[in-house]
Amino acid sequence: xxxxxxxxxxxxxxxxxxxxxxxxxxxxxxxxxxxxxxxxxxxxxxxxxxxxxxxxxxxxxxxxxxxxxxxxxxxxxxxxxxxxxxxxxxxxxxxxxxxxxxxxxxxxxxxxxxxxxxxxxxxxxxxxxxxxxxxxxxxxxxxxxxxxxxxxxxxxxxxxxx
Numbered sequence: 001x002x003x004x005x006x007x008x009x010x011x012x013x014x015x016x017x018x019x020x021x022x023x024x025x026x027x028x029x030x031x032x033x034x035x036x037x038x039x040x041x042x043x044x045x046x047x048x049x050x051x052x053x054x055x056x057x058x059x060x061x062x063x064x065x066x067x068x069x070x071x072x073x074x075x076x077x078x079x080x081x082x083x084x085x086x087x088x089x090x091x092x093x094x095x096x097x098x099x100x101x102x103x104x105x106x107x108x109x110x111x112x113x114x115x116x117x118x119x120x121x122x123x124x125x126x127x128x129x130x131x132x133x134x135x136x137x138x139x140x141x142x143x144x145x146x147x148x149x150x151x152x153x154x155x156x157x158x159x160x161x162x
Contacts, residue, residue, distance in 0.1 A: 010034035
């Protein structure tokens, strides 16, 4: 994706239930219209950034955009894993996402055992966004200090007050 960060929002819809139940990685799914409005240059794969649900706090996230080749999906999906434990499901709530970087391409696996465990995903994201890493500090600083991120926060405040 050439134009990062990329911001999108939409109502959380029910997915296939595979993230939580089969993989132990709960995801929030965007509706088709959000996926259809992605920029034409978006590659399938795993991205990272920030997300908030409704009027909640902003948390780290990873998002999978693609076809989920292991499951042979016929429609592209956009599944967001927020690095936060929520007390309950939030179907129907508005999910706000700021995609700030690309981690890896979408991959197929021979079995579910091939999927990266949640702990490794967490560790990868911590390394990418860690303040101890100079390159990551630049990413984090640019994200927090960028005009676009400030606009994102202002839009969230406005939407929450409407």
